[in-house]
Amino acid sequence: MVKIFFSGSIRGGGKYRASYLRVLDFLQSYGEVISEHFEPGNAPASGEGVDDAAIYARDVRWIGEADLLIADVSQPSIGVGYEIALAESLGIPVLALYDSRAENPLSAMIAGNPRIPVLRYASHAELWPMLDAALVSHAVSRVKKF
Numbered sequence: 001m002v003k004i005f006f007s008g009s010i011r012g013g014g015k016y017r018a019s020y021l022r023v024l025d026f027l028q029s030y031g032e033v034i035s036e037h038f039e040p041g042n043a044p045a046s047g048e049g050v051d052d053a054a055i056y057a058r059d060v061r062w063i064g065e066a067d068l069l070i071a072d073v074s075q076p077s078i079g080v081g082y083e084i085a086l087a088e089s090l091g092i093p094v095l096a097l098y099d100s101r102a103e104n105p106l107s108a109m110i111a112g113n114p115r116i117p118v119l120r121y122a123s124h125a126e127l128w129p130m131l132d133a134a135l136v137s138h139a140v141s142r143v144k145k146f
Contacts, residue, residue, distance in 0.1 A: 001031050001032050002030060002031030002032070002067045002068060002138070003031060003032045003034055003065055003066045003067050003068075004027050004030065004031050004032065004033050004034065004066065004067070004068050004069075004070055005034050005035055005059075005062050005063050005065075005066035005068070005069045005070070005083070005087070005092075006020070006023065006024055006027060006033055006034075006035040006069075006070050006071075006072075007035065007069060007070070007071040007072070007079075007080045007083045007084065008020045008071065008072040008075070008077075008080065009072075009075040009076070009077035009079070009080055010077075010079070011077075011079075012075055012076070012077055015075075016072060016074060016075050016099075019072070019074075019099070019124070020072060022124055023070075023072065023097065023124075023127075023131075026128060026131065027070065027131075027135075030135045031067070031068075034062045034065065034066065035062070059083065060086065063083060063086050063087050063090065063092065064090060066087070066092055067092070067093075067138075068092065068093050068094075068095065068138055069083065069084065069087040069092055069093070069094045069095070070094075070095045070096075070097065071083065071084050071094060071095070071096050071097065072096075072097045072098075072099075073096045073097065073098050073106065073107065073110050073118075074097070074098055074099040074102040074104075075102065075104070076104050076107065081107070081109070084096075084110070084116070088113075088115065088116075093115075093138065094115070094116045095116070095117055095119065095134055095138075096110050096116050096117070096118045096119070097118075097119050097121065097127065097131070098110075098118050098119070098120050098121070099121060099122070100120050100121065100122045101122055106118065106120075117134065119131060119134065
């Protein structure tokens, strides 16, 4: 079973929480989703009540166990950027999702990285077929590259 780490802005991305949960629901049919957003009871978007050191240790461990990191990069986040860089340094493929209606432009560090495909979408209906194609491609190849 493919392990997918989903990354999205927690502390600064509250307005995307509903979108993250929809993406997570979609991803469950492709493998085991491991991420803070998907803990039992849906942990608070701000990470309240969890020690920062514990969050760091847990997420680093989960990223190391992942076969694929999918990051919603619609809301700028230092944490998401760190997780992407960590996955990339470990040879774990990264797929970025970017809502073209976002208030902030897509980071050049993501848009300009030839190893990170970016799925640009304006609705979930538009995202699902693109995400499906990327995930099917990844599952078929089962190599650590897109």
